[in-house]
Amino acid sequence: MIRKLLKRNISAWQIAGYSVATLAGVVIVMSAVQFYIDLGGALGVKSGSGTNLVSPRNMVISKPVGLGNTLTGSAPSFDADEIADIEAQPWVSGVSAFQASNFGVWAGVDFGGRSLSSAMFFESIPDRLVDASIRGFDFDPESPLIPIVISKDYLALYNFGFATSGGMPVVSEGIISSIPLRVTLSGNGRRDTFDARIVGFSNWINTICVPQSFMDWAHDIYGSGIAAEPSRLIVEVSDPSDPAVGKYMSHNNYIVAGPEDTSSRATYLLRIVSASVAAVGAVITLLALFILVLSLFLLIQKNGRSIAGLLLLGYSPAEVSRYYMMLVGVINTAVLLLSVLAVLLISGLWTPTVLALGASPASPWAAIAVGAALLAAITIINCFIIRRMVANYF
Amino acid sequence: MTHDIKQIQSIRLRGLLPAVFDNAPGRERFAASRVMLGDVVLERGKSYCLNASSGTGKTSLCGFIYGSRRDYVGEILFNDSDARSLSVEQWCQLRRRHIAFLPQELGLFAELSVMDNIQLKNRLTDTKTPTQIMQMLDRLDVADLADRLAGQISVGQQQRVALVRALCQPFDFILLDEPVSHLDAFNNQLCADLIVEEAARYCAAIVFTSVGNSLSVKTPVIPLNL
Incomplete structure (x- = not known):
């Protein structure tokens, strides 16, 4: 019943806008990370079974x-x-x-x-x-x-x-x-x-x-x-x-x-390119976060009367906030899953290059961890904002 | 105050005044009031009628006691604890278990059915069975409206539905802000009887406001002029 009350005024377009923007941002960041790890590994790879005698550093x-x-x-x-x-x-x-x-x-x-x-x-x-x-x-x-x-x-x-x-x-x-x-x-x-x-x-x-x-x-x-x-x-x-x-x-x-003479320059360039791409992704993600925050502000404001009514009945701000938090959690989880899928597909674009350099593509877990951390941070920030906004009606 | 709210035996209103009147013109209007700027103790088990004309602060007083408004000076003491010291969790507990409230504006959700509106409270407090709820609605002659949207029934019917919802919890005090303002004498009596019966179940105090059409409780009522 709470859901029935609070889901009023939710704009599918606003959620879709946020989801697409976040998906784009997170996919760019995750792809940049995966690209850096894959290509970085390929540039640093040594042929044969010899050792370096001393560290490449x-x-x-x-x-x-x-x-x-x-x-x-x-x-x-x-x-x-x-x-x-x-x-x-x-x-x-x-x-x-x-x-x-x-x-x-x-x-x-x-x-x-x-x-x-x-x-x-x-x-x-x-x-x-x-x-x-x-x-x-x-x-x-x-x-x-x-x-x-x-x-x-x-x-x-x-x-x-x-x-x-x-x-x-x-x-x-x-x-x-x-x-x-x-x-x-x-x-x-x-x-x-x-x-x-x-x-x-x-x-x-x-x-x-x-x-x-x-x-x-x-x-x-x-x-x-x-x-x-x-x-x-x-x-x-x-x-x-x-x-x-x-x-x-x-x-x-x-x-x-x-190996440094050539690969260090390539590694340096790779780092610059990856960091630039990741920065663009981070900016898009940040803008998406603003979209979500503004949408939530609008939604909670529109449902202010219902929220105040529920609090007056004895519902706690935490209970009322839970619905919106779950909404944010579900959206961000879906965005993460889609992002992982997208990054796995996108990384296929440079896999032949990595293989040609004699290396194997790196595990995607680091990129997934970065994406998960990014979306977890967005979720936590949003939950905090939701809780604060709902508590204002108490 | 401990984390858990104990049964409220008394509510003391000491030097209470809406903040807007503090050190402001109009303060003198409360000179004759027993409640505002006075020292009144509302005790569990008794009935009180806050009688005054419109705009004298009856609704504000209900809001102050129920914690929905904090713009007052003076003190409200639940037993011996200052209402200002209550945490959000304690206020929630108080609203679920100790003070029932029927606001003047009723607070029904127009987009929900009559039964959903009532269950929204009842599920929180787990006090009444669906049958008991239907019996209460039946006593107030609104049982046939259970499945109708609250926004589609008359104000008088809404008032009775809101009363049933307010009664779906245990309470030490029940605050009723002009509970029968839209009801005729017959329905007034039905409501009054139900309120008295439920209050007796919990040995609770009944505190109601009135601007003329007063709740027809048959128990002794202590008048308090605002």
Whole structure:
């Protein structure tokens, strides 16, 4: 009976207007979120099964090799002033150097009935920067087994270059990780051979990396004691897609290794586009909220006599408000369901692009959560307004 | 006052005056009033007639006591608790269980049927069965109107329907603002008898206003001049 009284003066057109406007706004916001997550994931995706060695938030920078370096035989390195300048940038949260081995390294492997051996080098980076997903990347001098992370490109070079032309078997990451290596270290008049094993592959850092603890230990025993200036730095940045980062690197002619160089710009653009679209959606949703609030004002005002009459009979403002709250709740739930449906359909537009980039479309739950939160906020605001307006008649 | 409203034994009106007359010209008109600016105690179980000419504040007084108007100075005490201290929930409880009210403008919903209008109150208080409601309507000679829209019956019939609705709750006091203003003597008597009977069931006080056509209750009535 309360419903019979209070549903008078409800304008189907006003409800339809609000529903359509809210649907448009929420769908735009949710689509922007889904677009950002899907495309963001696709831009950040790594091919193959390698690791990053360090987090993609850390940038590995170096200098280009010039004619001077060729003539002097020295690698282009960073001096203390340059490191201090990088550290002083507001977007930098830390700078670490690659430490190169200054002792002789010779590695060999018995593989496919043949022996392969080569002079090589080791580098290390601070342990805290090493990707935690790399297992067994530590060193114990009591039972020395040297764990090594090599660049994935080296394996590709072997498989697609050396193995193919030299009649050697092609190997996967799993197989090569199980092959024992012999590493001979020399220096300070000593020469010792150790077992070694490849424990991981780096996607975008070209290095042969060993644990810092091993490097310190080996330097003490075999090192020449000459500390060279670092030729590569790991710069920890708060946001790799910050345009200031690229501008600084470009201005100083530094080479940035890793996925950031292209994808960070794309990510930045993606973020700008998504945020702009989401903002438009939010504005439409806000305007829709105003439509609903005005409609409710009008409705409650038109039904003021009935509301006052019910309160006079002993109905509480909460009981009288409940009908209008339910109305808002039902409309917003319907809008949410339609929005979810619309976003699932719309996201199909860019799914082929995401798949082409080698990634899978992300779960829609984040976008649904955003839509639900938006509509929950609208519902709560409206319920509060309804309660206040009805209470005014008490 | 505790959260639950206790049975109201008395309503005390102390120094009461519509706020519009406070420190304003016209205040002197209440010099002879026992109620306005006075100190009156309405007790449960008794009957009171607020007699005065039009425009002297009878309807306002009913609104002040029922909590639908708060523009007054002075005090209204339910037992010993100030009406101003009641919460919205307590006012709702008071309107459902302790004070029944028949407003002068009746407050029926024209778009609902007579029975729906009554059930709107009865379902809230869960006091009468449909049969009891029909019996009351029958006693007031409006039973045949149960299914008619309230807006389609005469004012006199509406007055009787509104009275039945007001009686669909337990009460300690029943406020009746000109309850028989549109009724003839016969229907006046029917209404009065029903009101007295229902009030006796709850040992309640009857407080009614009149501008001439007074409710014909046969019990002793204490006149209160406004």
